[in-house]
Amino acid sequence: MIRIAAVGDVHMDEDVVGRFRPALDQLPEQADVLLLAGDLTRHGTESEARCVATEFGGLGVPVIAVLGNHDHHCDQVPQVVKVLEDAGILVLEGDATVVEHDGVRLGVAGVKGFGGGFAGRSASAFGEPEMKAFIKTTDDSADSLAAALIGLRCDIRVALTHYAPVPETLAGEPPEIYPFLGSYLLGQAIDAAPTALAIHGHAHSGSERGTTPGGVRVRNVAHPVIKQAYSVFHVGDQGH
Numbered sequence: 097m098i099r100i101a102a103v104g105d106v107h108m109d110e111d112v113v114g115r116f117r118p119a120l121d122q123l124p125e126q127a128d129v130l131l132l133a134g135d136l137t138r139h140g141t142e143s144e145a146r147c148v149a150t151e152f153g154g155l156g157v158p159v160i161a162v163l164g165n166h167d168h169h170c171d172q173v174p175q176v177v178k179v180l181e182d183a184g185i186l187v188l189e190g191d192a193t194v195v196e197h198d199g200v201r202l203g204v205a206g207v208k209g210f211g212g213g214f215a216g217r218s219a220s221a222f223g224e225p226e227m228k229a230f231i232k233t234t235d236d237s238a239d240s241l242a243a244a245l246i247g248l249r250c251d252i253r254v255a256l257t258h259y260a261p262v263p264e265t266l267a268g269e270p271p272e273i274y275p276f277l278g279s280y281l282l283g284q285a286i287d288a289a290p291t292a293l294a295i296h297g298h299a300h301s302g303s304e305r306g307t308t309p310g311g312v313r314v315r316n317v318a319h320p321v322i323k324q325a326y327s328v329f330h331v332g333d334q335g336h
């Protein structure tokens with residue numbers, strides 16, 4: 097059994113520093129690892145990344161993150177990643193890591209992901225080059241997630257994304273914006289390997305629980321949804 101804490105969409109800036117820390121200081125008693133599901137900052141600046149480092153650095157458990165769309169906004173991704181990694185926060189994008197706890201190897205594969213929508217109502221790579229580029233971004237992201245999950249050698253596999261892999265966890269959002277909140281291609285990628293849990297954020301007005309077509313439990317941990325510093329999931333090596 098491994099205990100996985102997760103939160104997304106903390107949207108840190110100087111005004112938010114300190115909001116999560118009291119609960120985070122208790123985290124090592126509650127969980128063995130912390131996953132951050134993107135939108136760690138408001139606008140993706142280096143100074144906001146330093147706020148993330150202050151709040152989520154030095155927790156005493158491994159912290160593994162993906163970035164979100166907000167973390168890309170100011171085109172400072174390399175600087176943001178460097179600040180986070182200097183604080184000991186591992187940032188995944190199309191790759192994976194394994195952390196060991198009490199002899200159990202937890203594998204986490206992460207990508208930001210992208211939009212496109214869900215089966216029956218999804219965008220397709222047809223027509224203008226801009227439309228093809230949009231869908232290629234999602235396609236490439238999903239492919240790298242699938243490859244990272246399949247390549248993991250571990251006891252428990254977890255997928256970490258910012259964008260949603262299923263529509264169930266978007267319930268509460270306006271249906272018109274579902275194509276900007278996630279893609280079924282991410283769900284297919286998660287189902288490409290025996291994944292125990294899929295964590296995402298991004299959908300602030302969405303719902304907490306969903307399941308991929310292949311039966312993998314999906315949890316939207318966007319802070320406005322879970323309304324706490326983090327949720328904790330207990331995952332056994334049978335995937336339950």
Ligand SMILES: [Fe+2]
Pocket residue numbers: 105107135164166298300
């Ligand atoms: Fe967000």
Ligand SMILES: [Fe+2]
Pocket residue numbers: 135164165166258297298299
């Ligand atoms: Fe987002």
